[in-house]
Amino acid sequence: MQHNGPIRKFVFDFKFERDISISNAPNSRKFDFDQWFLFITRKGVEEMNITFPTTTIATYEINKYFRLPNCIFSCLTLKRLHLSGVLVAPTINASCIFPNVTELSFDEVVFGTIKLDCVIDVPMLETLSFSYCENASYFNIKAPRLDRLTLNDYEIEDDIEVYRVLPVNLDLWQRELNMECLELSSVKFHDDYEFSSFIHSLRICPKLRKLDIMSLWFDARISDSILWDGLQSVAKVHKMFNTFKLRLFNGWRSELQFIKMLLAHFSALEKVVIIRRADLDSHDQFEVMQKLLHFPRASKKAKIIYI
Structure with a gap:
């Protein structure tokens, strides 16, 4: 060359x-x-x-x-x-x-x-993304400046320890991460333990401003009380969280409950963007919109954008 x-x-x-x-x-x-x-x-x-x-x-x-x-x-x-x-x-x-x-x-x-x-330092890293990777938890790093993380194959597995809930080890032994934007796809919760692990992921990111989820699925075994208590605990430390986006929205009860509790707990929330699946019929869409519009909101600035 x-x-x-x-x-x-x-x-x-x-x-x-x-x-x-x-x-x-x-x-x-x-x-x-x-x-x-x-x-x-x-x-x-x-x-x-x-x-x-x-x-x-x-x-x-x-x-x-x-x-x-x-x-x-x-x-x-x-x-x-x-x-x-x-x-x-x-x-x-x-x-x-x-x-x-x-x-x-x-x-x-x-x-x-x-x-x-030891944990390896990646000192200047600000933006990190993973798409369909294998053994990403081996990437044992510390990224003190990280403010944007995208995970395109995110699914909590049963054998992941509570302090290693993200599919990459981002020095979770420290108290907080500086992340401001978290993008996830195909988020699936099969039981209370998995949802609690997700809540821990959010709790250690107190500077989070935006949460973007491609699709969201809850098993019926996850109770409303677990959802309520978990999101309430996160809201106590998240004073900058202002945007939530959910794509491939199905109109399921569990999705609506999750959105309802976000609106009820997060006082800085200003924008909730819901992008529906193309195959939702008009009757279902109308019912969903009526429910969304009547959800109580902790923030007077909170707006719902339904696309």
């Missing part, structure tokens, strides 16, 4: 290279790839987009994935990084990775264990 001068942005996209066999790629060319990335990280790169075929993701065999080289984890100029179809398992002996990265996105990435006993 020959290039004179700095490289600010680098896109490496092998996503549609279907002729690459699963058995030997991309690691058959790992040495070449590593040399390219080493060269790029020495050229002042600020943004990188690295994409490998995700057809191998279904196997979940770590040795099938391209392992991200250490030069990317330690690059001092890198600010924005999008990764897809790779293995993230840094082996560098350092307490800090991605030292100046502010935006970090993982799409169908597999995480390996980080071979360090």
Whole structure:
């Protein structure tokens, strides 16, 4: 590779290279790839987009994935990084990775264990997103500046400990996270324990301003009292929470109860945006609207936008 001068942005996209066999790629060319990335990280790169075929993701065999080289984890100029179809398992002996990265996105990435006993600092990280990743809880990091987290495969599992309720370990041993925006998809609660874990996630984010959920489902076993008490406890520490958005709204009783209790508890809430499913009939929509309009509100500024 020959290039004179700095490289600010680098896109490496092998996503549609279907002729690459699963058995030997991309690691058959790992040495070449590593040399390219080493060269790029020495050229002042600020943004990188690295994409490998995700057809191998279904196997979940770590040795099938391209392992991200250490030069990317330690690059001092890198600010924005999008990764897809790779293995993230840094082996560098350092307490800090991605030292100046502010935006970090993982799409169908597999995480390996980080071979360090301590939590690794990602000091400048502000925006973090995960989409359909495997073993994301191995990504054991501290991100003191994080203010936006997007999880596109969020579902609380039965075996997750209460202090590790997010599918990524964001230094939950500290009392608070600085997150202002949380985006979740396919949020499903099967029992009271799972909902309590979700409540804990919210409670440790007292600066949260916006909660955006793609779809929301409650099992009938979760009682109204658990919903009421949980959200009431969160409202005591959330004085900046002003926007809630629920997409793919079905009009179910549990969804309405959740919205009702948000409106009743959160005094700073100004906007509740509800985006209905396209197949809701007009009669159901009218009934839902009547219920929403009659919900009591802790904030006089609270507006309901039903789309």
